[in-house]
Amino acid sequence: IGVDGRHVLNGNWAVSPPGTYEAAGTRVVYTRAAGPEETLRAAGPTSQDLLLQVLLQEPNPGIEFEFWLPRERYGPFQAQAQALGWSLRQPQPREVEPQPAEAPAAPAAVSPRTPPPAPDPCSPCPDTRGRAHRLLHYCGGDFVFRARVLSRLQQAQETRYEVRVQLIYKNRSPLRALEYVWALGRCPCPRLDLHREYLLAVQRLISPDGTQDRLLLPHTGYARAWSPAEDSRVRLAARHCPA
Known part of the structure; x- marks a missing residue:
């Protein structure tokens, strides 16, 4: 109105x-x-x-x-x-990712052989499944939520995911519908696949000068593909955290 x-x-x-x-x-x-x-x-x-x-x-x-x-x-x-005691997170600017310039069209050439796919430079992540691991990160994390991965950007020594928050299980301050989740290294563990839904336990990381306010997915932290069974396990973990 x-x-x-x-x-x-x-x-x-x-x-x-x-x-x-x-x-x-x-x-x-x-x-x-x-x-x-x-x-x-x-x-x-x-x-x-x-x-x-x-x-x-x-x-x-x-x-x-x-x-x-x-x-x-x-x-x-x-x-x-x-x-007033409100808990606010500073907004992070959402920039438009630069797009590579389109190369001029060239005549199609038929390759005699298809080259083999390049090997994955990242080593396999360690197995972190189990109730103790889930409980550790749920109770120790600042935020636990279900999210869908929209994009992934690999930078020098970190990886940034843009996610759409769909369901919040635990939060120490408000979350926005679209958030950035950061992970250390170009080969973070666990690794999140595009367009998949995960249950994530992340920590809030504020720089000493207060200019950066990030959600950090710890190395070998909690990131499980969402399923009704995992949803039930997370809700059960919430009951066992110390008050």
Whole structure:
């Protein structure tokens, strides 16, 4: 609802179709899938207040939200949030990965022999399965969540995964829908495959000067392919952590 009291979408008991809507001086993108999840996104900045109303005819599935402040306003807001006891994580910029320039098209050449695939330069990871390992990392981790791996970027001495958080089992501060998870080395253990879902136990790592705030997957840490059985094991591990 805008400041004029008019519904921007889904008003007066009518369901609006997914699409882009003009509101509060910006464009709001509304998406809705077959399931219960609905999403509103706006690049901003907004010039007016927006009121979000939720009508439920079933148990409340929960609402997640995130927002960005101009750089000059983030410091005062952070100080106020800390005074109120809120736990905030500093946002990490999401850059566009550089794309290699397209080479000019060349005539197709038929190779007489297909070269063998290059060997994997990474050594196999040690076997870390077991209840004790799961319990150690669940209780000692700052965050435990289910996530889908969207991308992987290998840098000099570390690997960065972009993941979509789908279900949170444990968190010491709020998590965003999209997060970066870092692992040490170009051949981290455990290694995460693209487009697969995992249960992850990670630690929060803040640099001494406070400029970096990362989620770190420890070496030989807990990262298991998600399954209903592993979900049950994680929930059971939560009951055995010391208070």
